[in-house]
Amino acid sequence: MEKLRVGVVGVGSVVREIYQYLYFRSDFTPILDIVAVADPNDEFREWFCDTYNIPPPRRYRDYKEMFAQNELDVAQINTPDHIHAAPAIDALKAGMDVVVPKPTASTVKDTHAMIQTARETGRLLGVDFHKREDPRFKEAEARYQSGRYGRFQAGVWYMLDKLLVADPNHSPRFFASPDFAERNTPISFLTVHACDALIKVVDLKPVEVRATGFSHKMPSLSPIPIKGYDVVDTEIVFDNGGVAHIFAGWHLPNTAHALTVQSSRMICSEGMFDIGLDTPGLHEIHPDGIFEINPLFRNFEKDGMVTGYGISSPGRLFQKILADRNGTLTPEMRDQMMTATALGFYTSLVLEGAEESLRKGKEIAEGVTRGIAIDLKALLARELGQSALAEYGY
Numbered sequence: 045m046e047k048l049r050v051g052v053v054g055v056g057s058v059v060r061e062i063y064q065y066l067y068f069r070s071d072f073t074p075i076l077d078i079v080a081v082a083d084p085n086d087e088f089r090e091w092f093c094d095t096y097n098i099p100p101p102r103r104y105r106d107y108k109e110m111f112a113q114n115e116l117d118v119a120q121i122n123t124p125d126h127i128h129a130a131p132a133i134d135a136l137k138a139g140m141d142v143v144v145p146k147p148t149a150s151t152v153k154d155t156h157a158m159i160q161t162a163r164e165t166g167r168l169l170g171v172d173f174h175k176r177e178d179p180r181f182k183e184a185e186a187r188y189q190s191g192r193y194g195r196f197q198a199g200v201w202y203m204l205d206k207l208l209v210a211d212p213n214h215s216p217r218f219f220a221s222p223d224f225a226e227r228n229t230p231i232s233f234l235t236v237h238a239c240d241a242l243i244k245v246v247d248l249k250p251v252e253v254r255a256t257g258f259s260h261k262m263p264s265l266s267p268i269p270i271k272g273y274d275v276v277d278t279e280i281v282f283d284n285g286g287v288a289h290i291f292a293g294w295h296l297p298n299t300a301h302a303l304t305v306q307s308s309r310m311i312c313s314e315g316m317f318d319i320g321l322d323t324p325g326l327h328e329i330h331p332d333g334i335f336e337i338n339p340l341f342r343n344f345e346k347d348g349m350v351t352g353y354g355i356s357s358p359g360r361l362f363q364k365i366l367a368d369r370n371g372t373l374t375p376e377m378r379d380q381m382m383t384a385t386a387l388g389f390y391t392s393l394v395l396e397g398a399e400e401s402l403r404k405g406k407e408i409a410e411g412v413t414r415g416i417a418i419d420l421k422a423l424l425a426r427e428l429g430q431s432a433l434a435e436y437g438y
């Protein structure tokens with residue numbers, strides 16, 4: 045087999061920002077046949093299908109009809125986080141492999157159900173946490189794990205988006221789903237990226253989280269206000285006692301020098317390292333303003349091709365799925381793809397823990413919620429039962 049027959053479920057913002065280039069203008073385009081598309085949002089479905097010549101009979105509102113009426117090898121599930129599990133599980137049960145954008149799902153229960161179904165059906169599940177393919181994190185991972193810096197003690201990370209991402213009043217609206225910013229949080233949209241990258245570098249298990257949320261800008265948006273947080277500090281304690289604070293928010297002025305302003309500093313027993321996410325290399329002074337361009341993420345090349353880790357991360361998942369279907373994926377590579385860490389389990393645990401921390405917290409000043417400490421082992425036992433503890437190494 046030379047091409048994977050792909051059914052795309054959901055063609056909103058992540059497809060506009062990243063996957064349309066993966067599918068049609070990347071080094072991975074030759075292995076992807078975008079057969080059919082399902083999305084109940086008429087505007088986005090028709091935009092995508094008209095742009096890329098998906099014929100009307102293969103445009104669906106309901107993914108179940110698409111699965112039933114097409115021969116597909118892979119489903120890519122680009123729906124909001126809380127709608128990842130049902131289509132992913134349906135696809136796996138129908139014999140497809142599945143790729144989802146981060147996070148795996150919005151709850152530990154959903155994430156576990158997706159992992160279990162993949163294991164039971166023998167199909168592959170791939171989660172696109174694109175920072176995993178960022179060369180800066182790959183270098184940091186190799187160096188940290190060689191013992192060069194000693195033991196991880198403390199880390200501070202931040203990821204702050206421009207307000208236009210969360211603001212439903214901004215035109216054009218960033219998200220296809222009108223309620224995205226209200227149903228999601230900076231934790232589910234941003235903290236999870238940093239959390240997964242951090243776990244990849246230090247290879248440790250999170251044991252406790254506590255979040256503090258600030259809600260000043262979101263409720264002031266007009267005419268549509270958002271009931272939610274501008275920025276959240278998620279404190280994560282790891283099983284070696286190391287502590288990380290991840291500040292994630294989506295309320296930076298739209299004049300910011302990049303869509304996402306971000307960085308990280310890691311302090312260890314034998315040294316420290318900074319990952320200069322904020323200074324990716326191309327600094328631009330232009331009549332429109334001053335910008336930091338990140339060609340490592342998305343490199344729009346002169347010939348129209350798009351490269352970068354935003355593309356190669358999902359692209360490699362598809363490559364491995366194709367290799368598996370052709371019988372050339374080694375058992376070791378298959379096993380590596382299907383570990384709990386690779387499938388984003390610990391990040392889902394941090395996500396659910398941090399959101400629960402805020403829900404159970406109290407207001408300590410106007411618009412500031414101090415969350416309670418959440419024991420992640422207890423959360424896991426409550427959500428999945430005692431038997432799941434050993435399975436996930438607790």
Ligand SMILES: NC(=O)c1ccc[n+]([C@@H]2O[C@H](COP(=O)([O-])OP(=O)(O)OC[C@H]3O[C@@H](n4cnc5c(N)ncnc54)[C@H](O)[C@@H]3O)[C@@H](O)[C@H]2O)c1
Pocket residue numbers: 053054055056057058059061082083084085088105106107122123124125127145146147218219220221222224232233
């Ligand atoms: N937007 C980004 O830049 C970005 C980047 C990385 C990861 N992600 C992740 O991508 C996923 C999608 O986010 P988004 O930003 O594209 O949201 P979005 O709201 O812009 O798009 C989601 C799309 O899914 C569609 N959808 C909802 N229910 C559906 C169903 N049952 N069947 C088919 N389609 C359905 C919606 O109509 C919408 O078009 C989320 O998990 C998000 O965390 C987004």
